[in-house]
Amino acid sequence: QLRAGTSRTLAYVLLDATNPFFTDVAAGIEERAEAADLSLFMCNSSNSAAREKGYLDHLAEQRVQGILVTPVDPESPTLDEVIQRGIPLVVVDRTRSRPGVCSVSVDDELGGRLAVEHLVDRGHQRVAYVGGPATIGQVRDRWVGAVGAWRETGLPEADLVQMATAALTVEEGRRAGERMLGLPTRRRPTAAFCANDLLALGLLQHLITSGRRVPEDLAIVGYDDIDFAAAAAVPLSSVRQPRQLLGARAAELLLDETANPAHQHERVVFTPELVARTSTLG
């Protein structure tokens, strides 16, 4: 039984349509929507809170059955406005401290920890964390996990080096590579953990086109394990997120909320997994 007076559609407002991570999540949502005989609208906020609000207002006016959103800011009152209008909402790939919504995410601190533990196991003692901006929750949480794992090794804190980027893009990865190769050899990290695969692919490309070898000159771990990670010129080690499952579970929770009067809000957190390939194994 669907909500009366609504259209047979769900909507997913995602953060970055250029990142395959989000299209994989969307595919998981779409599969569940289709099985329930619903269509899916997709809207790209491009990391803009204003654009996100515009889409959410518009979708509420369109009387969609329910909305899935990877929000710019999970605590934003914009999300409360949607809930107050009686539209079921699920937060995807983020968690929210305020009640009233289901959320489905992946343990980013654990992911950061797995990446650093892998690099330290491979013998690296000076590692760069490439990621930013820190306003993105995932970038912060992966860093927190990385620092936690690093401290347990007893290696000097200063040898886990933060290299901030302006965005999680291939272009920013290339720029990080330029900066890294510009460092004096004794200060240069032997490995990099990138906050997502797009950064890692850009970094890898810069290293290779500059005549360096991966992993001999720099080992690289990405994050997400998008399909391009395994297909890279040097297959990329990455922290895998269950992308389609994330979307599918979020859609299931949303469908339950739209149809089940006894629906209980849930916070689902999946576990990431390190996938080791040539970029760290050689």
Ligand code: RIB
């Ligand atoms: O915000 C973008 C990043 O967060 C994606 O690359 C993915 O890692 C997601 O969790």
